[in-house]
């Protein structure tokens with residue numbers, strides 16, 4: 432499908448609290464490096480290339496960008512690139528960040544933040560992005576234990592005006608219920624995609640029923656995770672792609688959009704052509720027989 436002129440608005444809109452975004456967003460994790468993300472010896476991406484991708488994303492109507500202070504390579508930081516490329520920020524741009532994990536200055540992972548350390552992580556994002564408040568902050572969780580203390584700390588920062596809306600990431604339905612008892616939750620950001628964690632289907636639906644956005648990550652990279660997307664795809668995906676003159680990545684994004692109006696994919700890329708194609712996937716409408724074919728693959 433021709434992609435260059437398709438705007439992110441083609442995917443429809445969803446509201447994160449009082450902030451309305453086009454459903455196709457952008458994940459900034461791929462920008463600081465080429466190749467595998469989140470490794471200490473990552474190869475820094477060309478700065479002009481990364482800035483160009485961010486500016487093109489906004490030109491194409493993307494107004495939901497996901498980032499984190501821990502997205503950096505030896506010479507580039509996703510937050511710094513976002514600030515350099517996009518500040519002064521467009522009025523409608525929603526920047527969502529994540530706290531919880533962190534890496535030391537050489538890129539090695541540190542233990543996840545305690546409740547008392549979260550304020551420092553929020554302030555680090557504020558400094559790097561050049562903002563006085565953050566639009567959306569996700570608490571990124573590991574394990575199934577209680578998040579009440581940490582989410583409560585973020586709720587306090589929201590009350591103090593440092594954060595507009597809260598989300599949670601890498602979580603269970605029990606975490607969502609626990610968080611909602613403390614403060615409103617506008618989004619859940621979990622790994623999910625075609626054939627990726629079908630056991631999340633009920634949680635995806637339940638988020639929609641509660642008016643909570645579900646933001647899937649690795650919708651394209653799938654099992655490739657931090658290393659990125661592989662070559663080729665399943666025959667079912669190829670069949671649907673051929674029928675639309677689309678790419679397998681576009682079919683994967685479109686499939687997530689068909690899971691419900693509250694599903695907001697944030698595909699990441701460092702390539703302008705991939706960005707345009709990912710945004711254009713918002714205009715791809717899959718037929719019932721195509722969805723049934725992909726559903727069988729998803730459940731296999």
Ligand SMILES: NC(=O)c1ccc[n+]([C@@H]2O[C@H](COP(=O)([O-])OP(=O)(O)OC[C@H]3O[C@@H](n4cnc5c(N)ncnc54)[C@H](OP(=O)(O)O)[C@@H]3O)[C@@H](O)[C@H]2O)c1
Nearest residue numbers: 458459460648649650651652659660680698699700701705
């Ligand atoms: N909450 C969490 O725990 C968590 C964890 C991981 C990620 N995230 C967020 O989720 C976002 C999405 O994950 P992701 O960046 O891995 O995105 P993704 O959409 O799953 O996949 C990105 C991979 O697919 C490739 N790709 C992108 N567009 C393509 C296209 N049109 N055709 C072929 N290949 C394509 C990219 O390589 P190229 O650069 O070559 O295009 C990269 O290898 C991240 O950027 C980050 O913001 C959150």
